[in-house]
Amino acid sequence: MTIHRIRITSLLMxxxxxxxxxxxxPWQRGDLARPGMAFESDPLLxxxxxxxxxxxEASSGGPTLGGxxxxxx
Amino acid sequence: xxxxxxxxxxxxxxxxxxxxxxxxxxxELQTDYLYSHYQEGDLPAxxxxxxxxxxxxxxxxxxxxxxxxxxxxxxxxxxxxxxMSGASPWWVQPDANGKPVQVMSGASxxxxxxxxxxxxxxxxxxxxxxxxxxxxxxxxYRALHSGVEAQYTPETKDFTLSGxxxxxxxxxEPTDGGSAKYPTRIVxxxxxxxxxxxxxxxxxxxxxxxxxxxxxxxxxxxLSDPYKEAYxxxxxxxxxxxxxxxxxxxxxxxKLRHYVSRMGLALRVDYRLYHDDWRTxxxxxxxxxxxxxxxxWRVSPSLRWYSQSQAYYYAPYYNGFRSxxxxxxxxxxSPYGALSGRVDVRKALGEWELGGxxxxxxxxxxxxxKKVEMENxxxxxxxxxxxxxxxxx
Numbered sequence: 001m002t003i004h005r006i007r008i009t010s011l012l013m014x015x016x017x018x019x020x021x022x023x024x025x026p027w028q029r030g031d032l033a034r035p036g037m038a039f040e041s042d043p044l045l046x047x048x049x050x051x052x053x054x055x056x057e058a059s060s061g062g063p064t065l066g067g068x069x070x071x072x073x
Numbered sequence: 074x075x076x077x078x079x080x081x082x083x084x085x086x087x088x089x090x091x092x093x094x095x096x097x098x099x100x101e102l103q104t105d106y107l108y109s110h111y112q113e114g115d116l117p118a119x120x121x122x123x124x125x126x127x128x129x130x131x132x133x134x135x136x137x138x139x140x141x142x143x144x145x146x147x148x149x150x151x152x153x154x155x156x157m158s159g160a161s162p163w164w165v166q167p168d169a170n171g172k173p174v175q176v177m178s179g180a181s182x183x184x185x186x187x188x189x190x191x192x193x194x195x196x197x198x199x200x201x202x203x204x205x206x207x208x209x210x211x212x213x214y215r216a217l218h219s220g221v222e223a224q225y226t227p228e229t230k231d232f233t234l235s236g237x238x239x240x241x242x243x244x245x246e247p248t249d250g251g252s253a254k255y256p257t258r259i260v261x262x263x264x265x266x267x268x269x270x271x272x273x274x275x276x277x278x279x280x281x282x283x284x285x286x287x288x289x290x291x292x293x294x295x296l297s298d299p300y301k302e303a304y305x306x307x308x309x310x311x312x313x314x315x316x317x318x319x320x321x322x323x324x325x326x327x328k329l330r331h332y333v334s335r336m337g338l339a340l341r342v343d344y345r346l347y348h349d350d351w352r353t354x355x356x357x358x359x360x361x362x363x364x365x366x367x368x369x370w371r372v373s374p375s376l377r378w379y380s381q382s383q384a385y386y387y388a389p390y391y392n393g394f395r396s397x398x399x400x401x402x403x404x405x406x407s408p409y410g411a412l413s414g415r416v417d418v419r420k421a422l423g424e425w426e427l428g429g430x431x432x433x434x435x436x437x438x439x440x441x442x443k444k445v446e447m448e449n450x451x452x453x454x455x456x457x458x459x460x461x462x463x464x465x466x
Contacts, residue, residue, distance in 0.1 A: 036363025061324025065239030
């Protein structure tokens with residue numbers, strides 16, 4: 001029982017510690033603001049490429065919504 | 074019409090518009106133009122039923138984007154014009170040795186597509202909202218699509234929540250549908266699509282950030298390809314491509330960005346796990362870097378690997394009829410893998426930005442995660458060359 005509690009507590013502490021460690025102050029975010037660090041650094045080109053890929057493959061999905069067009073052939 | 078549709082091509086949506094708000098508040102106007110040339114490789118002679126190589130598809134695309142602040146909000150207009158031409162895979166049949174070979178559409182297809190989309194991003198109640206409405210039209214396909222997205226970053230927190238829901242209503246009216254020449258081809262049909270996603274992104278370190286998301290899509294209506302057919306050996310002939318009238322899919326995505334200060338470059342890792350109720354599972358992994366040179370040049374090379382399993386009713390050709398009546402030999406539903414590599418270069422010149430890029434994509438059974446017993450002969454390769462021009466007023 002004790003071991004079980006220790007494990008749970010350790011996990012909670014680890015989670016809290018991890019959460020605490022991740023605090024990044026605004027003045028530390030210079031590198032995060034660089035263009036290449038964006039999750040989609042070129043939305044126009046990425047949108048075009050997603051259109052091609054979803055037209056030619058069976059898969060789709062991700063943190064975006066759909067656009068228009070058949071993409072057949 | 075084709076599977077999964079391209080209806081789902083990205084709009085990097087409202088989220089993007091919302092993210093752009095601060096930048097747009099400073100700028101007066103942003104314009105971007107992208108020209109892209111898409112060229113599929115020829116079908117090799119040894120994969121062709123005719124024994125001769127065959128040219129495939131070419132698409133020229135012009136994309137124009139205009140974004141402008143409206144009071145404290147932002148409005149964005151996207152216009153796309155595409156011209157398409159070339160031959161397309163029609164059906165697959167066995168040769169004398171049982172090897173599947175591709176039959177291509179006889180005549181060269183020629184069409185064009187116009188797409189217009191209006192987006193509006195606004196902050197409301199501490200949340201960045203985005204609204205989107207678009208319409209796409211080509212000779213045989215029309216789509217009306219819309220969406221709502223939201224993004225929320227709590228104060229003093231290192232994470233951002235985002236989500237969205239979209240809907241598309243499409244109309245298919247294939248060329249020569251119901252004609253004497255193509256009696257099994259439908260005259261017209263409808264299809265609908267619902268897409269939703271939710272995600273969270275975290276700042277882990279001053280140089281590291283990650284994003285995870287889960288998306289869901291449900292398509293219903295006519296999901297077959299009206300131009301394709303499937304070969305049935307027992308009938309010594311073809312039947313119309315026939316697929317289930319519904320499909321649900323899920324995608325779990327993860328993205329990592331890490332800035333390597335001593336090298337002055339950003340590392341990019343994207344992964345997606347996809348599964349649908351046609352029993353297709355796929356993996357997509359993309360690795361890239363983004364390097365700034367001399368403050369005005371940006372170079373972004375990347376590699377992408379993709380692997381999918383087949384839809385449960387797919388076959389290169391059928392020895393007999395399936396009891397459920399489904400039949401499709403579309404290479405998009407076949408088991409295969411693909412490798413692609415791309416390089417993009419951008420150069421800032423004052424308020425102007427110029428750029429260009431090139432990509433090569435190659436699909437093959439050899440790249441698949443699991444062994445492919447019988448590769449679809451219609452698997453493709455393609456080149457994409459693009460040019461960019463942007464101006465910030």
